[in-house]
Amino acid sequence: HTAGVEAPTATVHKQDALPRVLVLATGGTISGKINTRSAIGYDAGAVTGQQLIAGVPGVEKLAQLQVEQISNIASQNMNSQVWFKLAERIRKAFANNEADAIVITHGTDTMEETAFFLDNVIGDSRPVILTGAMRPSTAISADGPANMYEAVKVAADPQARGRGVLVVLNDVIQSARGVSKMHTTELQTFHSPNLGPSGYVDPASVRFITAAQPRQLLALPADHTLAQVQIVYAHADMDAQQIDDAVKDGARGIVIAGMGDGNVSDTALAGIERARKAGVIVVRSTRVGSGMTNRNVEVDDDRYGLIASMDLNPQKARILLQLLLANGKTKPEDIQLAFQAGL
Numbered sequence: 369h370t371a372g373v374e375a376p377t378a379t380v381h382k383q384d385a386l387p388r389v390l391v392l393a394t395g396g397t398i399s400g401k402i403n404t405r406s407a408i409g410y411d412a413g414a415v416t417g418q419q420l421i422a423g424v425p426g427v428e429k430l431a432q433l434q435v436e437q438i439s440n441i442a443s444q445n446m447n448s449q450v451w452f453k454l455a456e457r458i459r460k461a462f463a464n465n466e467a468d469a470i471v472i473t474h475g476t477d478t479m480e481e482t483a484f485f486l487d488n489v490i491g492d493s494r495p496v497i498l499t500g501a502m503r504p505s506t507a508i509s510a511d512g513p514a515n516m517y518e519a520v521k522v523a524a525d526p527q528a529r530g531r532g533v534l535v536v537l538n539d540v541i542q543s544a545r546g547v548s549k550m551h552t553t554e555l556q557t558f559h560s561p562n563l564g565p566s567g568y569v570d571p572a573s574v575r576f577i578t579a580a581q582p583r584q585l586l587a588l589p590a591d592h593t594l595a596q597v598q599i600v601y602a603h604a605d606m607d608a609q610q611i612d613d614a615v616k617d618g619a620r621g622i623v624i625a626g627m628g629d630g631n632v633s634d635t636a637l638a639g640i641e642r643a644r645k646a647g648v649i650v651v652r653s654t655r656v657g658s659g660m661t662n663r664n665v666e667v668d669d670d671r672y673g674l675i676a677s678m679d680l681n682p683q684k685a686r687i688l689l690q691l692l693l694a695n696g697k698t699k700p701e702d703i704q705l706a707f708q709a710g711l
């Protein structure tokens with residue numbers, strides 16, 4: 369951890385006291401209920417966090433749980449206002465020693481984004497775990513209760529300390545930086561294609577297979593706003609329209625979900641050059657789903673003053689750029705270094 373990381377507060381317990389886990393419920397399919405619009409239809413965010421916990425037998429033997437409802441939304445509606453609310457609540461809970469760990473229930477669609485945002489702004493060594501479900505609570509073999517149980521089990525385990533924000537679903541523990549939703553329906557939807565899983569949780573044990581990764585801590589913008597950063601998805605026949613439009617819209621940054629190693633057409637590259645001249649920061653990432661986007665491979669990043677996203681997918685590159693802009697970083701060299709800081 370770099371400068372600004374809060375000193376971990378020592379928590380003193382009676383020998384027999386269970387760890388205190390604060391559950392922050394935000395919604396998602398884990399809180400979903402069947403809707404008859406189609407045979408597989410459901411509404412996310414229909415069940416409260418309290419009801420969720422009530423459906424997880426044995427969880428009370430793992431931790432002392434306190435539940436708070438932060439929002440109750442499908443995570444396709446996740447937004448930075450909820451991120452700020454979560455970040456402030458977690459900071460307060462740790463600062464006031466209200467909890468030994470946090471579990472956040474969340475939809476899976478944007479879980480990686482919320483996890484990554486929080487990973488960059490929460491410096492405490494106490495565990496922050498996100499979990500969710502792929503099947504609504506009313507489905508046959510709903511996965512929410514088991515995921516909730518495992519998330520609390522990891523949160524209560526001292527080995528989870530100092531590892532930043534983690535995502536726990538379907539027996540796998542993954543880092544906020546590495547994890548991504550990679551299947552529309554499978555229970556094993558989360559993978560860390562570039563960094564690999566951090567560990568596993570099963571009924572018997574919590575097992576980490578990696579060392580804790582370096583993390584940088586960024587300040588939470590005091591005004592609770594993030595700059596406009598747009599993602600432009602590359603494809604065959606790509607023109608510069610969306611890039612020019614983003615500049616006209618007043619975007620401070622553009623993340624390219626590029627082809628292959630973060631490539632764009634020559635026409636789009638000319639648009640990127642115009643965006644740079646207008647002072648817009650441009651990060652090249654990839655639409656491929658796995659692999660690094662490295663500097664100066666097929667695109668001359670030095671010449672155009674571009675940033676290569678390294679292991680970060682476009683949606684995470686966008687968040688990191690927003691946080692860096694909020695922290696006053698505007699030079700491409702500095703931004704590039706910050707993109708590499710978590711590797």
Ligand SMILES: NC(=O)C[C@H](N)C(=O)O
Nearest residue numbers: 396397442443475476477
């Ligand atoms: N499995 C899920 O949680 C998907 C849902 N759309 C959500 O992200 O809230």
